Amino acid sequence: MTTAPERATSTAPPPDTDIAGVADTGASGTTRLRRAALRDRTPLQRALDAVVGDESVVSAWWRQAVRWLRVRVCPVLEPITGFGWAVLVGTAVALVAGIGLGWKELIVIGIAGALLLVGGIGFIVGRNRYRIELDLAYTRVVVGERALGRIEIHAASTKPLLPATIEVPVGKALASFHLPRMQPGDVHEDVFAIPTSRRTILQVGPVRSVRGDPVGLLRRQVKWTDPVELFVHPKTVQLDETAPGLIRDLEGITTRDLTSSDIAFHALRDYVAGDDRRYIHWKSSARTGQLMVRQFEQTRRSVLALGLSTSPDDYADPQEFETAISILGSLGLQAVRDEMDVVVQTSRRTLPATTGKRLLDALSGVEWSPRHDRFLDLAATIARQHAGASVVMLHAGANVDPMLVRRARTLLPTQARVIVFTVVRGASPKLRPIGDVALATIGSVSDLPRVMRGVALQ
Known part of the structure; x- marks a missing residue:
């Protein structure tokens, strides 16, 4: 049977159909809506778009004007301080009002303000050439340890350099040094201390030189170095090697999955072609008259999951939060030393824990999270996200009671061993079972080794 060839037909759109709309059937929905909106605009609206629209000449001119102001004008006006702007405006008002009203007093005030502004320009004109080095004795310290920074300034100009002020931002603080007049080739060195009373990540620098007039109308600053990060790590304690209680056993945890070769023996079964002859149980084979092989329960590598609640509602005061971070850091460091698989989870994100340094760096930047991120949300x-964890250790404050611990246990993986650390400031270390959960109350990170020895006995 022969099929008649298809005929090419051309159909014109109905009179009320927009040809552009038919041609744009492949365009996105947003494009079609935009074009439809443009077609619906009146001639007056289209004329206004041509004048002040996003693609108009006026709009392009305005963007160029803003760009020119940002590149050319703003750098010139940047040295004027807030006080300088007040004097500048006051000077202009005094001169205009004095001339208009004929008040000589206002004219004198205006002239005095203008002289101050013009005289201040002489203090910031010119370019000082320095070569400045910023160096920190250590980029990682523990809370309370002394941290020192050093700046070394070389006069790189062929002419004498006027005195200036050197500023070094340290977090939200500011270290300021007076730089005396320097001759070509002179070297000036200053050492400064960095506060490390709390765990944080501090940005030190950039070092900048500041020149200004004595009145404070003008201030010119130049940056000379890049900032350097200083990590203030939480305080940690040393635990026993292969700290007992961290993992259920060194060989991993057994599962219900059966395998032909492993460590945990399960049962005997009939030999099947292809089985490893090393696992034939010869005594049972002789007794039954047929080959019997050993069958094992599959074991998996132990994974330690460390959880930290960052909700303020779970702690009685900020010091409990810091102690909880120190406890988690101590456990994480020991697990890394023992080459265990470690995951660290806070209420908001997962922290890197491949090395001890990366873990402590991440803990240095942990902050409070919104109040709705509670202990149960962490569990x-x-x-x-970590359903395969074999040991789960949760860290919180005094506001987490045993009832919350029981509810959290129902959310965690059933095969996991669960240990909960609740930090109560000033409390004596105590360990008690809550179902199959070990609830440890601890008042100081120094009590952690004692608590872990108790966990090992359970």
Whole structure:
């Protein structure tokens, strides 16, 4: 049977159909809506778009004007301080009002302000050439340890350099040094101390030189170095090697999955072609008259999940939060030393824990999270993102009671061993079972080794 060839037909669109709309059937929905909106605009609206629209000549001119102001004008006006702007405006008002009203007093005030501004320009004109080095004795310290920084300034100009002020931002603080007049080739050195009373990540620098007039109308600053980060790590304690209680056993945890070769023996079964002859149980084979092989329960490498609640509602005061971070850091460091698989989860994110340094760096930047991120949310996150964990250790404050601990246990993986550390400031270390959960109350990170020895006995 022969099929008749298809005929090419051309159909014109109905009179009320927009040809552009038919041609744009492949365009996105947003494009079609935009074009439809443009077609619906009146001639007056289209004329206004041509004058002040996003693609108009006026709009392009305005963007160029803003760019020119940002590149050319702003750098010139940047040295004027807030006080300088007040004097500048006051000077202009005094001169205009004095001339208009004929008040000589206002004219004198205006002239005095203008002289101050013009005289201040002489203090910031010129370019000082320095070569400045910023050096920190250590980029990682523990809370309370002394941290020192050093700046070395070389006069790189062929002419004498006027005195200036050197500023070094340290976090939210500011270290300021007076730089005397320097001859070509002179070297000036200053040492400064960095406060490390709390765990944080401090940005030190950039070093900048500042010149200004004595009145404070003008201030010119130049940056000479890049900033350097200083990590203030939480305080940690040393635990025993292969700290007992961290993992259920060194060989991993057993599962219900069966395998033909492993460590945990399960049962005997009939030999099947292809089985490894090393696992034939010869005594049972002789007794039954047929070959029997050993069957094992599959074991998996132990994974330690460390969870930290960052909700303020779970702690009685900020010091409990800092102690909880120190406890988690101590456990994480020991696990890394023992080459265990470690995951660290806070209420908001997962922290890197491949090395001890990366873990402590991440803990240095942990801050409070919104109040709705509670202890139970942390347990649910660990169960969802780290379901294969064999040991789960949760850290919180005094506001987490045993009832919350029981509810958190129902959310965690069933095969996991669960240990909960609640920090109560000034409390004596105590360990008690809550179902199959070990609840440890601890008042100081120095009590952690004693608590872990108690966990090992359970």
